[in-house]
Amino acid sequence: MILRGNKERNIIPYRSMVKWMVRLRRSPRAIAGGFALGTFVAFTPTIGVQFAIVLFLGTLLNMNRPAALVTIWITNVATMAPIYTFNYWVGSLLCSGPSTGQVxxxxxxxxxxxxxxxxxxxxxxxxxxMSLSREIIIPLVIGSIIVGLIAALIVYVASFAMLRFLLIRKHRKRILS
Structure with a gap:
């Protein structure tokens, strides 16, 4: 902000709205939920539109969007092949398709x-x-949902426990001060 006399002027337009959006959903449950949501979406074959999916679902499900956005970067162009291949392998246990090496x-x-x-x-x-053949997409989607749900559950439990621990520790420090 720039001070001019008694008036303040925001350098960034809508700064208060941005602050509100960031601070929104700050509870440990909302933050852990955001991490879990982002992790689940990261393991789905939605690379390219994960950002929009996470923003929409984070708002709809009342979860912390910044936490969700951080975790979607698990899958990127460098990690896509091994992650999607593993997801495909899990899905191919339930639904047949080409060999894992080919995929x-x-x-x-x-x-x-x-x-x-x-x-x-x-x-x-x-x-x-999405242009991949049905023989690959169907096991990939099934495996991605299974792996994504398991990973999201682990991330939710771990991040919620960590956030609660940090919150309790912070509260104890305030009491002792």
């Missing part, structure tokens, strides 16, 4: 193709994943 090569080629894309071509990235 890994497909994902590695897809990641190389995405590296050449502009970072803002999110829809094109999502379309590239």
């Amino acid at each position: 890994y090569r497909v994902f590695a080629d897809l990641a190389a193709q995405m590296m050449k894309m502009n970072g803002w071509e999110v829809i094109e990235q999502f379309k590239a994943v």
Whole structure:
């Protein structure tokens, strides 16, 4: 802020709205829920549109959006092939498809193709994943949901416990001061 006499002027327009959005949903449950939501979405084959999905679901489910946004970066072009291959493998245990080795090569080629894309071509990235054959997509989606739910549960429990511990410790320090 710049002070001019008795008046303040915001350098960043809508600064109070941005502060409100960041501070919104600050409880340990909301923050842990945000971490879990972002983790779940990160493990789904929605690379390219994860940001929009997390913002929408975080608002809808009353979870901390910044925490959710941080965790979607688990999957990126560099980690996509191994993560999606593992998810595919889990899904292929329930639904048959091509061999895991073939699928890994497909994902590695897809990641190389995405590296050449502009970072803002999110829809094109999502379309590239969705262009995979049904024999790959169905086990991938099934495996992604299973792995995503398990990872989200682990992240929720761990982050909630850590946040509660930090909150209690902070409260005890205030009492002792």
